Amino acid sequence: MRIMLMRFTPLIICALMVAGCSSPILRSTSSQIIAKDRDFIVLHVGDEDARSLARRYLGDEKRYWVIEDANQATPIKAGREIVIPLRTANPTGIEYSGYQTVPILCYHRFGQRSDRMEVTPKQFREQMEYLKNKDYRVIPLKDLLGFLKGERQLPKRAVVLTIDDGHRSIYKEAFPILKEYGYPATVFVYSDYMNNGGLKTSELTAMKKSGLISIQPHSKTHSNLTVRQAGESRSKYQRRVRQEISVPNDRLTKYLGERPRFYAYPFGDSNDLVIEELQANGMQLGLTVQRQPNAAFTYPYLLHRTMIFGDRDMQAFKKSLVTFKAFRQ
Ligand SMILES: [Zn+2]
Structure with a gap:
């Protein structure tokens, strides 16, 4: 420039x-x-x-x-x-001094406890306000697809929001705040929890209809997909992995009328077999919980995410917003 x-x-x-x-x-x-x-x-x-x-x-x-x-x-x-x-100058965000990175934040529940997995609505609002005041641009997860192919330029301070599991507080507490700020987010649900203590179909539909929230799968039972269970044969394990991917996909397709494309691994754990199964199901992104931001060259099936804990302060939140990594001199 x-x-x-x-x-x-x-x-x-x-x-x-x-x-x-x-x-x-x-x-x-x-x-x-x-x-x-x-x-x-x-x-x-x-x-x-x-x-x-x-x-x-x-x-x-x-x-x-x-x-x-x-x-x-x-x-x-x-x-x-x-x-x-007038032209996209540098879609990968790689420069002489370093490269652009996109943090994907990962939340779980919202409530008054303010513990590791639960963020209070007050904290969440403060965090969204901080993103707004500091000119971060909250983008939908799907915008990363073009960036990861080296085709799509993203805002320099792009941030992605995700929420795992499907706790009902997402609808009650987080959704109204996201709507207020106009921030898109992806909610990853495990299907055995839907209508069974977790988010109800009507809530998922209402969030999807807003145009801000994308609903994507997070397995069927929330079992670890990389660990063979006691006495589980190789073929039984493969069958379990297949079900943990296909069952939530089918249910979400049925309820929301759209085939899921992104998958958050339970506990963030994945392996080659799981990734092959995602690809066989036409899934385009897989998300871990490895605490790092993402560059244009990050492998799309092992995207990193930074968990936001309710028992940490604003300083910790600010540190999770890494949008550029300088090359080591
Ligand atoms: Zn989870």
């Missing part, structure tokens, strides 16, 4: 001089193009914000972050010169 700007510095200076000569009282309200190229536009910003600029020049206001990221500015203020990239 710096190189592009240098190329146009004389133009920008000219534009500033012209602006300086014209009447200072009549400030232009619409943006003015200073320079245009096949790859980008240099623009003097009028009273438009990043969303309206994205609508006009990128054809989609949801891509406002492309403009904010390119200019390292949120919000884009009137009167400044900016660059609008």
Whole structure:
């Protein structure tokens, strides 16, 4: 970006001089193009914000972050010169100094206990507020597919939210907060728990209908898929793995009318057999609970996630939001 700007510095200076000569009282309200190229536009910003600029020049206001990221500015203020990239410059996020990473956060339950597996609604709201105030962009898990193929550029501060198991507090406590912030999340349910102490079909349907929540499988019984049980033969073990993947898939397809594509391993544990079975079922992503963010080159069937514990403070939450890893010098 710096190189592009240098190329146009004389133009920008000219534009500033012209602006300086014209009447200072009549400030232009619409943006003015200073320079245009096949790859980008240099623009003097009028009273438009990043969303309206994205609508006009990128054809989609949801891509406002492309403009904010390119200019390292949120919000884009009137009167400044900016660059609008017209092409995806670097979809993998790999740079000379390091590479982009996307943290996937993993929650379980919401309630008043504030223990390891339970986060209070107050804590959850504070965390969502922090993401908003610090310009993190909460993206749906499916957006990672293109990033992992090296095809899709993601916001620099992209974060993914996931919630495991299917406890009913997800609907009662977390869902209203997610709706308030407009943040997408993926809920991974194990099917024996559905309508049996866990989330009810009506709650799953309501969350899916909101357009914010994706419901995906987290096994049938929540057994560990990598450990052979006592007296379990090889073929019996293979059959169990197959069922732990196909049964929740079939049930979710039946209830929600859509075939699942992503799978969260119970206890985060996986092996080659489990991954082969996911692939045979047309699943595209597998999620562990290995505490690391994800690069474009992370293996899609062993994605990392960072568990958020209710007995940790905001400092710990902030530390889980790693969106760039510098190369070791
Ligand atoms: Zn679980």
